[in-house]
Amino acid sequence: MAQVLEARIGDDPDRLTAALEDGALILLRDTPFPLQPDEMSLIDPAIFSGESKNVSYDPATGRLNGVGLEGEALDRCRAMVARYADFARTLLQQVAPGYLRTAEQKRASFRPGEVSVRALSPRKDDRLLHVDAFPANPNQGRRILRVFTNVNPEGRARHWRLGEQDFEAFARDFLPRLKPGPAPLAAAAMQALKITKGRRTPYDAAMLQLHDLGKLDAGFQSTTPQSEVFLPAGASWIVYTDSVLHAAMAGQHAFEQTFLLPPSGMAAPDKAPIRILERLLDRPLG
Ligand SMILES: [Fe+2]
Numbered sequence: 001m002a003q004v005l006e007a008r009i010g011d012d013p014d015r016l017t018a019a020l021e022d023g024a025l026i027l028l029r030d031t032p033f034p035l036q037p038d039e040m041s042l043i044d045p046a047i048f049s050g051e052s053k054n055v056s057y058d059p060a061t062g063r064l065n066g067v068g069l070e071g072e073a074l075d076r077c078r079a080m081v082a083r084y085a086d087f088a089r090t091l092l093q094q095v096a097p098g099y100l101r102t103a104e105q106k107r108a109s110f111r112p113g114e115v116s117v118r119a120l121s122p123r124k125d126d127r128l129l130h131v132d133a134f135p136a137n138p139n140q141g142r143r144i145l146r147v148f149t150n151v152n153p154e155g156r157a158r159h160w161r162l163g164e165q166d167f168e169a170f171a172r173d174f175l176p177r178l179k180p181g182p183a184p185l186a187a188a189a190m191q192a193l194k195i196t197k198g199r200r201t202p203y204d205a206a207m208l209q210l211h212d213l214g215k216l217d218a219g220f221q222s223t224t225p226q227s228e229v230f231l232p233a234g235a236s237w238i239v240y241t242d243s244v245l246h247a248a249m250a251g252q253h254a255f256e257q258t259f260l261l262p263p264s265g266m267a268a269p270d271k272a273p274i275r276i277l278e279r280l281l282d283r284p285l286g
Contacts, residue, residue: 004162004229009094014267017096020145021271023166025229025239025246026095032234033087033149033255039080043153043253045112047077053118054109054256057081081110081255088147088257091236102265103145106258115158116250126248128215129163129226131170131273132241133207138200141274141286142260144242150233152253157230163245164225168276170245173220174213175280181205203274203285207242214245243273 005024007016009031016026035043047055049068056065057078064078085108093100115127122128132144150158163170182190182205190196214220224245231237231251239246263272270276278285 007095009091011095013095013097017098017267020096020238020240021266021268023240023244025162025237025244027231028091028095028236028238029232030234031091031149031236033084033151033236035080035151038076040153042073042077042080043112043151045114045252047073047112053113054111055081056107056109057085058107059085059105077110081108084108084110084149084255085257087149088236088255091147092145092238092259095238098267099145099259099261099265103259103261104142106260108255108257111254111256112252114250114252115248122215123212125215128221129161129224129245129247130211130215131167131207131243131245133204133211135208136196138196138198138204139242139260140198140201141203141272142262143240143266143272145238145259145261146241147236147238147257147259148231149236149255150231150251150253151255152233152251155233156251157232158251158254159249160229160231161226161247161249162229164227165245167243167273168280170214170224171210171273171277171280174210177213178206178209178281181209201286202283203277206277206281206285207273243271 003024004027005019006027006029020026047067047069049066052066055067064081067074067077069077088108089105181202182200187200191199263269263275266272274285
C-alpha cells in the first residue's frame with residue numbers, strides 16, 4: 001500500500017530505506033531549498049522556451065534545456081538548478097546513504113508551470129495515476145528514485161494522488177494485456193535511429209505498457225483505491241516513482257532530481273519492479 005511516511009533528517013536510514021523500497025513516499029516537511037535573492041525572478045513560467053513542460057539540467061554535460069533565457073540570466077538559472085542537484089544529492093545521502101554507492105545522478109528539473117491547467121493527451125497527462133517509464137531513455141531494469149522540493153513562493157502545497165495498490169498487485173491486474181517486446185532487431189534499430197538513448201529492453205517495454213495501460217484505463221483510474229496528498233511549500237519528498245502509483249494534480253514551482261539505481265544497490269533487490277515482473281512472467285526481462 002502506498003503511504004506517506006513523515007520523516008526528519010537524522011531518522012534511522014535503514015528504516016527509511018526499507019520504507020522507500022516498500023512503496024512509501026518519504027515526506028520531509030521542513031527541508032526547503034534555499035533560493036537566493038537574485039534567483040526569485042527565475043521562479044516564473046516566463047523563463048520557458050515554450051517547447052517543454054520542464055527546465056532540465058544534465059549534470060553530466062552541464063547543459064540546461066527548456067529555457068528561453070540568454071547570457072547572465074541563463075547562467076544564473078543553470079547555477080540554480082545545478083545547486084538543486086547538489087541539494088537533492090545531500091538529501092538522499094541523509095535519508096538513504098547506502099544508495100549513493102550505486103545510484104547514478106541523472107537530470108534535475110525545475111517545474112515553474114502550473115500542473116492543473118495543462119492540456120495533454122492521456123498518455124502524457126501526469127494527472128492520471130501512473131508509474132514512471134521513460135520512452136526515450138530506457139533504464140534497463142534500474143530503479144527510478146526521485147527527490148522533489150516544493151518552492152512555491154506563495155506557500156501553496158503541491159497536490160498529488162497516490163494509488164494504494166502496490167506494484168505487484170497493479171502489474172498483476174494488467175499482466176494479461178502485456179505484449180512481449182521489442183524484438184532484439186527492433187530495439188537495435190530504435191537505438192541506431194536515436195529514438196532511444198540505449199537499448200530498450202523487454203523490461204522497458206513492459207514498463208512503458210504498464211504506464212500507458214494504467215493511464216488509458218478509465219475504470220482503473222476511477223475505482224483503484226487512492227488517497228490525496230498535499231506536499232507543502234518548503235517540504236521535500238523522496239519516492240520510487242517506477243513502482244508507486246502517483247498523479248500530480250496541481251501545484252506550481254517545484255524542483256526534482258532523478259537518480260537511477262540498479263536493483264543490486266537496494267537493501268531488498270527482490271522488491272525491484274524488474275524482479276517482480278520476471279517472477280510474474282516467469283522469464284528474464286534484461
Ligand atoms: Fe510520474
